[in-house]
Amino acid sequence: MVAMTIAARRIPIQIPRKVMGRGRIREGQKTFIPIRLITAGVMPIVFAQTIIIVPGTVANFTKNPVLTDIASFFTPGELPYDIAFGVMVLLFSYFYTSIIFNSVDLSENLKKQGGFIPGVKPGAATADYIDQVLGRVTLPGALFLAAIAILPIVIAKKIGVQAVFGGTSVLIVVGVMLDTIAQVEGVALLAPRYSLPPEQGIMDILLLGPPGAGKGTQGEILARRLGLPRFATGDLLRDAVARRTPLGLRAKQVMEDGHLVGDDLILGVVREELGRPAAAEGVIFDGVVRTIPQAEGVAAILAEQRRKMDKVLFFDVSDAEILARLEKRRGVEGRADDDPAAVGRRLEAYRAQTAPVLAWYRDRGDVITIPAVGTVQEIAERVNAAVGV
Structure with a gap:
């Protein structure tokens, strides 16, 4: 039969x-x-x-x-x-x-x-x-x-x-039995795709910390050392501002007011970035996850690709050090969002929206704290030790 x-x-x-x-x-x-x-x-x-x-x-x-x-x-x-x-x-x-x-x-x-x-x-x-x-x-x-x-x-x-x-x-009984067997075999074939641990060799690293903590500098160094792309939302948005795109004009006003860009925009950019071949082996997320909805959204996007946030590095630095660094940067680059008043608003926004993200990640695994005071090389050595390279 x-x-x-x-x-x-x-x-x-x-x-x-x-x-x-x-x-x-x-x-x-x-x-x-x-x-x-x-x-x-x-x-x-x-x-x-x-x-x-x-x-x-x-x-x-x-x-x-x-x-x-x-x-x-x-x-x-x-x-x-x-x-x-x-x-x-x-x-x-x-x-x-x-x-x-x-x-x-x-x-x-x-x-x-x-x-x-x-x-x-x-x-x-x-x-x-x-x-x-x-x-x-x-x-x-x-x-x-x-x-x-x-x-x-x-x-x-x-x-x-x-x-x-x-x-x-x-x-009918035989047909139903054969269909059931085919479905079970199909589930068995697909199960490894969803049940196995994340792909070996992929390393997704998130850099957290207040504005001016040195995430950008250390992100570039780490990206070169690991051979991974660095995904910095700030750089992408500043490029849009320079090109005076509709998104750039909106972002310019938001950043000059000391506020953070909306979650829908950030998650859309993250999904697009992770879909590119260059991001197949991992990404350095620099200043991407700034709210808990963003953290949940990025985690869901990574899970779709059998990936997870492998390392979360928190750059710890005092407000006084941040103000001193950004004042120096303002004198060199002339950025409007490095004005002391704008910096104060950005720090307040960080404490209200981004700081809870640190607790969110700590509840789901270890967050490695990087003392972000010292020379660039000293901080880079701490980052390398935390990542294991």
């Missing part, structure tokens, strides 16, 4: 090598068209059972003696019934198969893709060939269906059993 249900005739298909343009070449492929012995499933038996009970049903309603005599010939287990039932199963097998399997459409699709059956001309000749194979394959399947439909009835009559587990029920 199982073997006949899954048995199929494979028609070989050849898809030739094709030049796609710009030096791109689609390699040739070899595949096949599976034509099952029982393409129609249980539908031929269902149709035959529906038709064969019509005389008896009509006779019961009309009480017509002629129809009653005709219906008596179609009693389950009687020879006329068995012959008529078997013939109808055969006919409906071919009928239903021709409905659900359109060889003309199949041949046209193959022709559009450049595919062909070896030794057969594309187009109408291919459709005719498929029809021939389909006709030969359907016959043993139809005979099997007829036997499955009739044998339980014949056996039940011979042994005197009134109720019988019909052929349709057997085929």
